[in-house]
Amino acid sequence: MNPSRRSFIKKTTALSAAASLSSLPFSLLGNTQINPIKIGIIGLDTSHAPAFTKLFNAENPKPELAGFRVVAAYPYGSRDIKSSMDRIPGYIDQVKEQGVEIVDSIEALLQKVDVVLLETNDGKPHLEQARAVFKAKKPVFIDKPVAVSFADAVKIYQEAEAAGVPMFSCSSLRYQKNVHAVRHENKVGKVLACDAFSPATLEPSHPDLFWYGIHGVEILFTAMGPGCESVTRFSTPDAEVVVGTWKDGRIGTFRGMLSGKHDYGGTAFGTDGNLFFGPFEGYEPLVVQIAEFFRTKKSPIDSRETLEIYAFMEAADESKRRGGAKVNLEVPM
Template sequence: MSLINRLLLLLLACAAPLPATPSDLPLKVGLIGLDTSHVIAFTGLLNDKDNPSHVPGATVTAAYRGGSVDIPASINRVRGFTTTLTEKYGVRIYEDIAKMCEEVDAILLTSLDGRTHLEQVRPVLAAGKPVFIDKPVAGSLKDAVKIFQLAEDAGVPCFSSSSLRWYPGVVEVATADFGELRAALSYGPATSEPHHPSLFWYGIHAAEALFTVMGPGCQSVVATESSGAIVVTGKWNNERIGTLHGIRDGKTSFKVTAFGTKAIVEQKSGGNYAPMLREIVKFFQTGKPPVPAKLTLELYAFMEAADESVRQGGTPISIPDYLRRHGQTR
């Protein structure tokens, strides 16, 4: 071989793209619970590079079916969503969560039924896989506290949130120049499910938007309820008031409004799952939860204590006391 040919081969070799390293490849993600439309939406955004809102960095490769026989909205949808995931996206189905964890880098715990989350997350934590838990984080505040305690003890990153926390319109309200915040009002649909505290099922979205604006520090809640609505008023530190209006019957929509010393700021736009998924992928990559467990537990205490207030005829419920009574000691 001539010297010129050798030089040409050397130049071609130098110009060739380097093989992908493990850090360049998308993270492999496993789903737990194929009984919610979220699994199709999340997988489409992560796996489909042609999706206008594609979120890079992770790919759904595996799944565990799950499903709760006593919730028709859960068990009746597992087969259809499983078919879509396997046939459209090539997702592999596992019959055992622990086995699936051996094949993936991170977990999206998407089971519709929050009651299943505590037991389903145990093998994930044992495997040391970072996990995002879709709403509701659990079927009760007591279980939610236990989940975060187990994650902390195992040293495994874990967080939960509604997608509304990252809706551009909600973020614009939370970050607006309204001066000192005096109050906030959030409304949205709040249909309930009999196996869960009444706001866990769908009221979580409007509640998450409220807490996105208000932040931590809720001290007490008072709630009243009719067949068409539930209204929860929380008193925060520094004399701030946060109100959730959950719509049980009638036309529904989402909106959060901040009341400040300089301005009243109303939500102008909505959003989709993509901003939350970007935060989830970043979380999987860094191990740093974007929402602290303490804030999530305060939010769930707010919702569960609202039912307690209703049962007691509108009695104010102390949030710090309620958290302690349901297992929070850290």
């Protein structure tokens, strides 16, 4: 065979191979999906929005996060909580650097995406925003707080179920390594008690613990599991302390720190020993769970447990109003 003929065959073979590879759903070289699941973000008033975007849109994401792309974001978000509003312009710039398109309405966003991260830091508009997502039939993760009241939280879950739309909500602290291990890996045997703590900055427009105390309360419930039947709250100038009694007699406590610099953590006490939680390990463990949820359309958390967390926090407020009286939890659904 003459050299020119041999060269022609090699080039033809290479082109054919390239064409075959291009027909695959994944690029073998870049390990990125050609048709990713398109994610939209509602709310750029929280650090979670750029942090989650950075994980999903990384050039070489973790295998668990491959096949996704945050493509669009609607910035609002709070319009009356200054600490949230002031962050929006900077977070717009950060997500735009990750290739995210900024849109001027939730409706415009929903036309461009397959799934939604409802990241609005302010819980007040969550019910209205979630209803738009449910109407569009898009699976949604709703970041904390799920709503600005227990009643709205119940409505969101009921309306998601009625619309047949998969959703879940939680704090990232649920998926800290040791917290998750106590619940899912039997790390301390049967959990007998748990003391959890976190910062608990207050925001006047939200029930006390909804705004930031949710993080430590989520740690408590991840360790103890559902089944709390009553709470009693004690307030000091530096902390809010809530004591919960579970139906089987176990006691769990949450200490929300109001002043000073504090991390997130606690201790689980079990039949096989104790385990300390903390410090904060970042958002990646939660984002991995969100990715799996978007793939499977199955919530990793029972809705009733999440609603019990909000009932616990609202009952804690009621106990405070009653001067520390015991308040029973009531969880519908």
